[in-house]
Amino acid sequence: MTDYLDGNAAAGPLSEFFAIDVTTARGRCLHCGRTDALATAQLYPNSHGLLLRCPGCTEILLRLVDTGDTVCLDLHGLSFVELHRD
Amino acid sequence: MRTGWRVAEVIGVSQETRTARTLRLRLPGLTGHRAGQHVDVRLTAPDGYTAVRSYSVASALPGDELELTVEELDEGEVSPYLVHGVSVGDQLEVRGPVGGWFVWDPADPSPVQLIAGGSGVVPLMAMIRAHAAADPASPGATAEFRLLYSVRSPDAAYYGAELDELAGSDLLTVTYVYTREAPAGSPVPPGRLDARALSIAVLPVSANPAFFICGATAFVETVADWLVQAGYPADRIKTERYGGMGSTP
Numbered sequence: 001m002t003d004y005l006d007g008n009a010a011a012g013p014l015s016e017f018f019a020i021d022v023t024t025a026r027g028r029c030l031h032c033g034r035t036d037a038l039a040t041a042q043l044y045p046n047s048h049g050l051l052l053r054c055p056g057c058t059e060i061l062l063r064l065v066d067t068g069d070t071v072c073l074d075l076h077g078l079s080f081v082e083l084h085r086d
Numbered sequence: 087m088r089t090g091w092r093v094a095e096v097i098g099v100s101q102e103t104r105t106a107r108t109l110r111l112r113l114p115g116l117t118g119h120r121a122g123q124h125v126d127v128r129l130t131a132p133d134g135y136t137a138v139r140s141y142s143v144a145s146a147l148p149g150d151e152l153e154l155t156v157e158e159l160d161e162g163e164v165s166p167y168l169v170h171g172v173s174v175g176d177q178l179e180v181r182g183p184v185g186g187w188f189v190w191d192p193a194d195p196s197p198v199q200l201i202a203g204g205s206g207v208v209p210l211m212a213m214i215r216a217h218a219a220a221d222p223a224s225p226g227a228t229a230e231f232r233l234l235y236s237v238r239s240p241d242a243a244y245y246g247a248e249l250d251e252l253a254g255s256d257l258l259t260v261t262y263v264y265t266r267e268a269p270a271g272s273p274v275p276p277g278r279l280d281a282r283a284l285s286i287a288v289l290p291v292s293a294n295p296a297f298f299i300c301g302a303t304a305f306v307e308t309v310a311d312w313l314v315q316a317g318y319p320a321d322r323i324k325t326e327r328y329g330g331m332g333s334t335p
Binding site for chain 1: 124
């Protein structure tokens with residue numbers, strides 16, 4: 001079993017981009033169509049950022065690359081993101 | 087309160103177990119937080135190397151203070167410093183509290199089943215404390231709470247006296263599963279949690295409880311699978327696996 005965390009642990013790094021907690025938003029996987037809260041995705045932290053993978057098909061939903069001076073967000077594995085207003 | 091790194095001051099430290107310590111921090115500007123949220127802690131070495139780790143908040147305090155309970159990990163980059171190196175008056179870089187998913191909402195009247203593996207009890211303790219401190223008029227204040235706590239041995243358990251006291255009320259039941267060493271005189275020998283013991287300890291399917299499970303990956307996945315097999319809806323089960331957030335050069 002590969003060790004990974006839950007998407008909710010990405011709330012801190014993603015807070016640099018989003019004014020709300022985007023881990024509670026529902027995202028649809030571009031590859032398999034599964035739609036669920038980003039908090040339920042599989043989080044793979046690494047030495048220069050993180051990956052979120054779809055819990056259904058394990059394709060990449062989101063990549064965050066942090067070089068120190070810049071931080072880059074690749075969202076192309078998500079075909080939409082839906083927020084609920086409280 | 088969501089974005090950016092801020093400086094917190096350590097205002098209290100207390101030993102929780104032989105390998106874990108609770109740090110009380112003051113974070114200027116903080117006005118409470120949700121039960122189950124975490125903070126990211128960043129340490130920077132003199133050469134600029136940084137390491138970031140996430141720690142669940144253990145407390146449920148209304149103001150600008152919060153508590154983290156940190157377990158020392160073998161070969162950890164951050165936890166040994168937090169468990170042994172930090173003193174009252176020191177400063178730490180902190181981001182958060184963050185996370186709106188693995189949280190208990192006092193407006194939710196659902197009964198709550200908490201399941202902890204080892205130090206995974208920390209965010210669940212924040213929920214228990216928030217429940218105990220909830221406005222009596224809030225729908226969740228009178229919700230039944232149960233904690234199933236899988237822990238290596240009695241002396242490895244966190245928050246023992248406080249849990250004993252809270253479990254004396256009608257609103258909280260605590261069941262321990264000792265995996266390596268049971269208390270003296272225990273009728274149950276030590277051993278891992280299994281599906282049968284789980285089904286006896288947790289709220290029934292008919293109660294439609296909200297589940298919060300926190301622990302190591304294998305524990306969390308095994309327990310969540312058993313619950314789904316026992317007929318609990320997957321969308322009522324929230325999980326948090328613990329581990330590091332990596333480091334940046």
